[in-house]
Amino acid sequence: MARNRTGVLGVFPHLDGATEAITRLREQGYAVTTYSPTPRHEVEEALELPESAVRIFTLMGAFTGSAAGAALAIWASLDWPLIVGGKEIVSLPAFSVIIFEVTILLGALSTVAGLLITGRLPRIGGGEGLYHPSFTAGRFGVFAHAGPEQVGQAQTIMTESGSEEVLVDQG
Amino acid sequence: MATEELRSVFHPDVANYEQVNRDAMRLLSKPGPGYLALLGLCVTLVVIMVIAFAHEVYYGIGFAGITNPSGWGTFITTFVFWVGIGHAGTLISAILFLFRAPWRQAIYRLAEAMTVFAVLTAALFPIIHIGRPWFFYWLLPLPSERGIWPNFRSPLLWDVFAVTTYLTVSSVFFYIGLIPDIAAARDSTTVPWRKKAYTILSLGWRGTDREWKNFTRAYLFLAALATPLVLSVHSVVSWDFAVSIVPGWHTTIFAPYFVAGAILSGVAMVVTIGVPLRKIFRLEAYLTELHFDRMAKLLLLTSTIVGFAYGMEYFMAWYSAELFERDVFFDRVFGQYWWAGWSMISFNALVPQLLWIPKIRKNLTAFFIISTFVNIGMWYERFVIIVPSLSHSYEPWKFLNYHMSYTEAAILLGSFGWFFMWMLLFLRFLPSLSIAEIKEILPPPLKKHDAHAHALDDHDVRVVEELPTGYKEFERR
Numbered sequence: 001m002a003r004n005r006t007g008v009l010g011v012f013p014h015l016d017g018a019t020e021a022i023t024r025l026r027e028q029g030y031a032v033t034t035y036s037p038t039p040r041h042e043v044e045e046a047l048e049l050p051e052s053a054v055r056i057f058t059l060m061g062a063f064t065g066s067a068a069g070a071a072l073a074i075w076a077s078l079d080w081p082l083i084v085g086g087k088e089i090v091s092l093p094a095f096s097v098i099i100f101e102v103t104i105l106l107g108a109l110s111t112v113a114g115l116l117i118t119g120r121l122p123r124i125g126g127g128e129g130l131y132h133p134s135f136t137a138g139r140f141g142v143f144a145h146a147g148p149e150q151v152g153q154a155q156t157i158m159t160e161s162g163s164e165e166v167l168v169d170q171g
Numbered sequence: 172m173a174t175e176e177l178r179s180v181f182h183p184d185v186a187n188y189e190q191v192n193r194d195a196m197r198l199l200s201k202p203g204p205g206y207l208a209l210l211g212l213c214v215t216l217v218v219i220m221v222i223a224f225a226h227e228v229y230y231g232i233g234f235a236g237i238t239n240p241s242g243w244g245t246f247i248t249t250f251v252f253w254v255g256i257g258h259a260g261t262l263i264s265a266i267l268f269l270f271r272a273p274w275r276q277a278i279y280r281l282a283e284a285m286t287v288f289a290v291l292t293a294a295l296f297p298i299i300h301i302g303r304p305w306f307f308y309w310l311l312p313l314p315s316e317r318g319i320w321p322n323f324r325s326p327l328l329w330d331v332f333a334v335t336t337y338l339t340v341s342s343v344f345f346y347i348g349l350i351p352d353i354a355a356a357r358d359s360t361t362v363p364w365r366k367k368a369y370t371i372l373s374l375g376w377r378g379t380d381r382e383w384k385n386f387t388r389a390y391l392f393l394a395a396l397a398t399p400l401v402l403s404v405h406s407v408v409s410w411d412f413a414v415s416i417v418p419g420w421h422t423t424i425f426a427p428y429f430v431a432g433a434i435l436s437g438v439a440m441v442v443t444i445g446v447p448l449r450k451i452f453r454l455e456a457y458l459t460e461l462h463f464d465r466m467a468k469l470l471l472l473t474s475t476i477v478g479f480a481y482g483m484e485y486f487m488a489w490y491s492a493e494l495f496e497r498d499v500f501f502d503r504v505f506g507q508y509w510w511a512g513w514s515m516i517s518f519n520a521l522v523p524q525l526l527w528i529p530k531i532r533k534n535l536t537a538f539f540i541i542s543t544f545v546n547i548g549m550w551y552e553r554f555v556i557i558v559p560s561l562s563h564s565y566e567p568w569k570f571l572n573y574h575m576s577y578t579e580a581a582i583l584l585g586s587f588g589w590f591f592m593w594m595l596l597f598l599r600f601l602p603s604l605s606i607a608e609i610k611e612i613l614p615p616p617l618k619k620h621d622a623h624a625h626a627l628d629d630h631d632v633r634v635v636e637e638l639p640t641g642y643k644e645f646e647r648r
Contacts, residue, residue, distance in 0.1 A: 015615040037188050037355070038610035039383040047380055052388035058396070076312055076320035087324055094324040097407060101332040104400045108340045108393055112347060115389035116374075119382045121350075123375025133358035135378050136351070136606075138188030138616070162618055 003031040004145040009130040009167040010158035011139050015042055017162030018140035022046040024157050025144045033129050035141030043140070054114040061110025062103050069102030070095065130169045177614040181274055184456035188610050195352070195604040196359050198452055202599055205451075213592035220585020223578045224299055232302030236576030240569050241562045245579035246300040248553040249586055252436070253293035254334065254408055255429070255549060258401055259437020260286025261341060264348070265397035268390075273612045274465050277457045280352075280605040281448070282441050283345045288593040289440075290338045292586050297334075299582060326410040333407040340400055344393050350376050351386070352602040378607075405433040412556065418495040419503070419560035422487060428480035435473035435519065436549035438466055442542035444594065446535050457604055460533060467532040470523055470545070477552075478520030495565055507572055508559045515555045518548025 007030075012018040018034065019042050025032050026047075034043050073095040081089045115121070129143040142163075144154040151168055158166045178185070185191060202210075227235045237244060260282040267275040298304045310331045312321050321328045354376035357369035376382060409429035412420040442463070449458040488500040503512040522544045531537045562573045575583075597603060 013616060014618040016617045034380045035378045036380075036383065037378060038607045039387050040615060042615075043380060044384060049380060049384050052385045054385050054388040054392060058389075058392040062396075072312060073323040077323055080317075080319045082319075082322075084322055084324055091324050094329075097329040097403075098323055098332055100403060101329075101336045101400075104396050104403075105336040105339060108343055108396045111389050111392045111396070112343055115347065115385050119385040119389075121374045121376065121382065123377070131377055136355035136358045137192045 004147050005129070006148070006169050007129060007146040008144045008151055008154040008158060009132065009169070010142045010144075010161070010163035011132055011134065011165040011167070012142065012161070012163050013139060014162055015040060015140055018142050019043060019046040021142045021158055021161035021163065024161065025142070025154065028153065028157070030150070030154060031145040033143040033145070035131070035135035035139075035143070037136055037138055037140075053118050054111060057114025057117075058107055058111045061113075062107035064110070065103040065106030066099055068106065069099035072102070073098045130167050132165075132167070179613045181277070181459065181461060181612055182456055182609065184459075185609070185613060187616060188613065191604070191606050191609050191613070192355055192359060194454070194456065195602045195606045196356065198598060198603055199356060199360070199365075199600070206595065206599070210592065210595050213588040213595060216585045216588020217592060218585075220582050220588065223581035223585065227299070227302070227578050227582075228304065232300075234576075235578040235582075236574065237300070237302070238571075240564065240571055241558060241573040243300075243557050243561060244573055245554075245575050245583055246296050248550065248557050249583050250293050250296035250300070251408055251429075251553040251557075252550045253289045253296070253586065253590070254337075255405060255433035255436045255553075256440045257286040257289035257293070257337070257341065257437065258405060258430070258433035259441050260284070260289070261344075261397050261401040262434050262437065263441070264344065265394040265401065268394045269398060272465075274462055276605060276608040276612050277459075278441065278445065278462055278466075279608070280348070280603055281445060282437075283341070283348065284594065284597045284601075284603065285437070285440060285444065286341045287338075287345050288590050288597070289437075290334070290341060291593065292590045294334060294338060295586065295589070297330075326407065326414045329407045330411055333404045337400060337404045340393070340397055344397055347386075347390065347393060348605065348608075349601060350374060351378060351607040352605060354378065355606045356602055402430055405429045417560050417564055418493070419488075419499040419556065422484065424480060424483055424487070428477070428484075431473050431476040431480065432519070432549060432552060435470065435477055435523075435545060438470045438473065439542040439545035439549070442466055442470070442538060443546055446539040446542075448598075449535075454604070457609065460535075463535060463538060464532060467526045467538060470542070471526045474520060474523035474526075474545070478524075481516055481520055499560055499563055502563050503555055503559050506559065506563065508555065511551050511555050512559075515548055515551040518544045519552060522548070 010018075010021055012021065018036075022032055022034060022043065023046050032047065034047065036043055074090050077089050077091075083089065087094070129145070132139065132141060135141045142158070144150075144158075146154045148170060151170070155166050155168065185194075223235075235246075237246070260279075263275050263282040264279040264286070267279070297310070298307050301307060301310075310321070310328070312323075312328075314320075321331075350373055353369050354373035357366060357373050360366050360369060406426035406429065409425035413422060413425035415421065445458055445463075445466075449455060485500055488496045491497075502508070504516075506512075522541055525541060526532050526538070531541075558573050562571050
């Protein structure tokens, strides 16, 4: 859904005020971006967010890691076949440690890549919508993406839900 | 009932979200002379270490006292010691996260920083110990002109993989957890260069729904990956010993024994750092008695496991009826290293048993002293495992009494300077209280009480135990 870059930002001192505004705005068909100082499931519930895609990155990274670890140990041992301590050239019990560590390594790194991609980080420049520094302290923010004709209605909803400050970005 | 009256059971003195930010930012203010003096001391120790290391490189590894049969002296002892210190950080940040223990929130950042810096310290030692540090890349599986590769069946190569993975994953985990808090620091700081640095480091974090949703998931998966990793790392370190046939090393108990010991030493280090920090920065509202009580129980548990392992080692040595095995274990407590052997047993297994007494457990000074004993005792444990076994193995003509050289002593001392230097810098430059996660266990600000999905039926209750968000999501499914 294409979202307006302009809109109305409500700064809420209370969590339930913010969730009320989210619910009411979504009923009116607004696209909503929220800001919170800490993850709250009430906000996620009000937004009805789909499951995060990070898990796919983790799984793919871990599988790639297992394959890469096994391939490295097996191929390198076959590349210069040298019997050590009477063990097989391809000694899987010993290689399991390598396979395990590379699984974790690539799983973790691709989880981070997944976070950066799905979370759209790092945010270069201003990003979309208004922001207020109190959102990392104790305030909850609700930004309603709205065109110029919808601003009035969004402002009313914000104020009625208990926003202590309403900011408007007309673009 | 006014919402302000609701308090978290863990932080009854924390009134609201804003207070967490204020208190965390207090640590990032201009340092006093005491801090600078400590930092100066640490840097001096690092300089001493660098000089000692330069001497060792110039004159050769023998100058540091590394010789046969004690090829692994203080350096490897200290390596294992620092890797072990790191383990409590991952335990508190990842394992307790998966177990949904809300008391971890206040201390985990500190413990996690400790992990990263301890592993960073440990990583120095293999490099120092190889004597020709410019060849350190021979440890890595890189193609050479002869097409020969490292031996993948060797525990020493497993160790390279385990420790580098651990350093990478714990650094990444540490940094990812820091992002929302660096953003909080960015939004509140007034110092221009700090604002610029925090803006870059926070990656432009704003705490949007999209960011939090993916962040909480990614954090959960990182914790799930770090948990088996931390158990594997010290197991692999223990296999450096257990896979060889040196008497005193060749036992199957080593992996769990080392992991329990690692957690014991790490928790002790968290306490050793946490108690003075709480006092100096007046963090009583965050590092409460409850936190220290739980850490005392963790210390007691791991100390008991370690004590059991000590007993089991002696039992197995006797029961195996193996001459060399019995001799090494006899030598540990009655031989030339009897002082190290008895220090290890009394500091790690006996002294912490005092924590059974609630009065001692609640007395932070006593707890601090006990944790210091454990720190020393755990260094001795690694010393006792490594040195007496090597210097007293099969053939009497190979016996050699090992003494720590001045070079080794200087590098050991310098490693503490190196570790605490990073810790001190961390305290002043990055948020050492996990701002966003402490807020997870505080009751959220509400205008009307019953709107809270998990509101209390009994309005007389003044404290609530808020669990991390993920738990509620789990419950909901």
